[in-house]
Amino acid sequence: MKTSRIPLVLVLSALGLSACGGGGNEQSASEEPLADETTQASIDYAIWNAEQQPPLQKVIDAFNGTYPNIDVQIQVTPYEQYFTKLQTQGSSQTLPDVFTMNSLNFETYAENGLLAPLTPLVEDGQLDPSNYPQALIDSYTFDDTLLGVPQNSQTIAMWYNEQLFAEAGVDTPTSDWTWDDLRTAARTISDELGDEGVFGIATDLTGQQAYYNTILQAGGYILSDDKETSGFDDPASIEGLQFWTDLIAEGASPSVRQLADTPAPQMFNSGRAAMMFNGAWSVAEVQDSPVADVADIAALPQGEERGVVVAGTAAVVSRASEELPAARAFQAFLGSQEGQEILAGEGLGNPAFLESQQVFVDSAPQYNIEAFTDASEYASPYPTSGDTTAWNLLETELLPSAFSGDRPVADVAGELASRMNDLLAAEAD
Amino acid sequence: MFSGIAVFYLYPVASTAYYSFTSWEVFGGASFTGLTNYRRLLEDTDVVRALVNTVVYTGIVLLGIPLGVVLAALISRPGLRFSGGYRVIFLMSYIAMPVAIALVWRQMFKGDYGVVNWFLSLIGVDGPFWLGTEWYALFAVSIVGLWIALGFNIIILAAGLRGIPKELYEASALDGAGRMTQFRHITVPLLTPSIFFVLVINVIAGFKLFDLLYILLEPTNPVMPETQSLVFLFYNESFVVNDKGYGATIAMLILVLIGIFTSLQFRWEKRWVHYVK
Known part of the structure; x- marks a missing residue:
């Protein structure tokens, strides 16, 4: 009857593992590893705006300059189906590693614990919240934890x-x-x-x-x-x-x-x-x-x-991502000055990175674009609840x-x- | 065969029925709530209004049946030239995508510069903002639905006309019957099997009103709450408000209503449908 013991051991160890898994969630975020240039991974990045795909490809190319072994695949789903699809993916724990979020839907995902906190990136100095309009940081903060990198600022x-x-x-x-x-x-x-x-x-x-x-x-x-x-x-x-x-x-x-x-x-x-x-x-x-x-x-x-109200999309990372360090590295790059200026240079709206907003102002010099960028100073977050x-x-x-x-x-x-x-x-x- | 039916038809119906008794969280995890959703359904004035709108829409679309009988008879007259051409033209409205049709009609119904109001102005009528005014919006949507259904009706009815034996017309002509008498006493009665078919299909299609409404009005239109159909309400509750349990309850209501209306039509069929023996 020796053979019957093996399954028992397996069952016991599985129970032990799942207990560890439960404890893992409470582990301090700062102990989570971050990616470096040797990190090998393939991650999915979901967006709804097809117009952004070519410029985002440029962002990915620039990102690969630092992280050559992280492969980023863009998935475009039209806005009408985007959040319906994300909900289904959220229900089955198959969310894309990185995806675009708006303030309207943010709390639903935050409340259900589906988003990875940005704490490790902030602690590592890769991301400084003061580089973005405070109202947008507030929009993507839940329970005092920042969960999204603002990508643009729509006043x-x-x-x-x-x-x-x-x-x-x-x-x-x-x-x-x-x-x-x-x-x-x-x-x-x-x-x-x-x-x-x-x-x-x-x-x-x-x-x-x-x-x-x-x-x-x-x-x-x-x-x-x-x-x-x-x-x-x-x-x-x-x-x-x-x-x-x-x-x-x-x-x-x-x-x-x-x-x-x-x-x-x-x-x-x-x-x-x-x-x-x-x-x-x-x-x-x-x-x-x-x-x-x-x-x-x-x-x-x-x-x-x-x-004035300000709204904007943010890049968020799925907490269940199997490539968390790589996903976070890409998220940080999307929020970086370099990443945001590539997008803004393509005329795709006002970047959230405050110092980069001049790029948006210069994109249409015949207009008083400062009317939009100056509004960031007194803007309130777009109102949302759960x-x-x-x-x-x-x-x-x-x-x-x-x-x-x-x-x-x-x-x-x-x-x-x-x-x-x-x-x-x-x-x- | 049965397993296919079970997987693709019975299982979805059964699980929708189950979810109609639950409260379904955004990310899954349905909890059983008994009759709560059904109690809410009975008190929901939006449901009553959506039901009224759906019935009004279906009623107007059904006017396409008598109209279709007359037009089908006209294009099926023996010796008519280009009769095939007429059929193709009428079928166009049915084969074109509803979304494309709705986009074009939306321009035509514009209050300021729409072609509909321009025509009305020619006869001295000051047209309303069709798609921005309660009831007018529903009427406008119904007209487009009627236009699409008409193409389908004419093709089915014209095919039905071909099945009527010519001898009946010849014999009645010998008896002195005129065109109108033949139409009333031969064409219409012997066309009833086809009329019955388009009636059943039109009623079911009427109850499924969604895409035309969505495109003609857009979800943010201020008169949408007064104009929405049952399926639109189902969509809103399930995918916009994310109350999928209640959405399933509305889906069950639609299923039951279509079931009742269709079985009533089959029950009454014997009273007025004549088959050629």
């Missing part, structure tokens, strides 16, 4: 069309503009040029582009710092929403229906809107549009204070009736806040 600024301002006889915006300046100018332009189908201002009525910014400018908030309470029913937040309702009611902005029909960038790019709030990503689009030569950029106007999507859907469902004037803004804001609070309470359970 919002205001585009304007000089020609339409001249035709309406209105002075063009400056970065000192207040809400009143914007309202007066938008109204005048709609009055003067309305017969030609031109509006003073058109902005897609989403949080990121429109009302999150004006809520902050009014001194309000979207989500409390402890992420337990909605700020939509705060009197200042209501004013931030009312800003858009008033512009629509006065005819200074297209109606909710018109904007559903023709998105704001289409209106601005075809010369039918004199102003537009939009993100740093819109530079390439405007540059290729018929209004390219008459467009310029100013900072968002001030309300009670300055305010289940952001659920209350984002509530905003989409309820706010249009406030903007269109069908219901009083305060009523809608109150309903939104109370339903959002229910969701946040359910999240906390």
Whole structure:
């Protein structure tokens, strides 16, 4: 019966191993090994933006200059399926080694412990969080642990069309503009040029582009710092929403229906809107549009204070990666000045690495790109909680009736806040 | 054979049924929650609205059946030139990708510069923002659905017409029946098996409304909550809100509804469908 002992030993040792595995998770992150030039590995890197593939290949080539034996394979999945696929991979412990994350989905992955902390890279000096806008570092920090390397910084600024301002006889915006300046100018332009189908201002009525910014400018908030309470029913937040309702009611902005029909960038790019709030990503689009030569950029106007949200993608590493040291080395390179400047030089938006933002500014010297980069100084993180999507859907469902004037803004804001609070309470359970 | 059916059909249905009684976390790990999802389903006003929208859409698309009978009869008249050409033209709407069709119609329905409102302006009507206004948006989506279904209906019905014996027309002509009488008393009754077939297919397709809606309106459209279909709601709950347990419950509702409507149609079939003996 000697043979029967062997399986028993195997079973016992397997039990012992799994106990070790359990303990391994609590092991201090700093003891984890880092890669060096001799590290041999093959890692997957998942992204959703196919346009980034060629420049990222250049980044990988540069990375291979330091780590010649780490092979990085890019996997592109269109955004519509990207997070559905990642969820499936997350359920089956087969996440790619390195992948692109956005602030909207970050907490879901962080909460479930799927992301590897950046602590070893920070302790080793390969990564310095102070090189990035604080708001983005906050966006990718969970339980005081940094879990993602910011890759780009998308702030919002205001585009304007000089020609339409001249035709309406209105002075063009400056970065000192207040809400009143914007309202007066938008109204005048709609009055003067309305017969030609031109509006003073058109902005897609989403949080990121429109009302999150004006809520902050009014001194309000979207989500409390402890992420337990909605700020939509705060009197200042209501004013931030009312800003858009008033512009629509006065005819200074297209109606909710018109904007559903023709998105704001289409209106601005075809010369039918004199102003537009939009993100740093819109530079390439405007540059290729018929209004390219008459467009310029100013900072968002001030309300009670300055305010703007900043969002950006980050590179994260799967905690379950079998090639953790190699994956971390690549992650650090994606966040490095060298890596970010390669991407920014290709005109792919504003890099998160602060010292590299000049590359973005220089990529379109005809525009006042500083309006985007300067906004980093006072930007707030794009608001998220564990289940952001659920209350984002509530905003989409309820706010249009406030903007269109069908219901009083305060009523809608109150309903939104109370339903959002229910969701946040359910999240906390 | 059976194992294939089991793997590809029975297992997915059974596991969806199981998950409809669970709460499914984002990264797997379903926990049994009994009837919670079903209780929520009964109280969910979004479900009621989505059901109404789905029924309205299906109802409008079904208008394509009488229309299809008339058009199929017109292009099947004996001696008509280019009858094959007509068939090809009508089939176009069915073979083109729904996504491509929806993108084109979306331009046509634009409130400011859409060709639909331009036509309306010619007869002095000030057209609405079709895709940005409650009910109008659903109507616009239904019109596109009708247009696609019509192509399919005409081809099936025209094929059905060929199966009607010519002698019946000759005999009735001798008895003095005119074109309209023949259409009412011979064509339509003997076409009922084909009509029954397109009815069943159209109802099922109507209940599956998703892609047209998604492309014509886009998920962020402010009237989407008032216009969404059951399948859209299922998609939203399962893959946007990530509540896959509740999503499975909505999927079960869709399955049961399609089952009920289809079996009712088969039950009533004998009352009005005539087969040539």
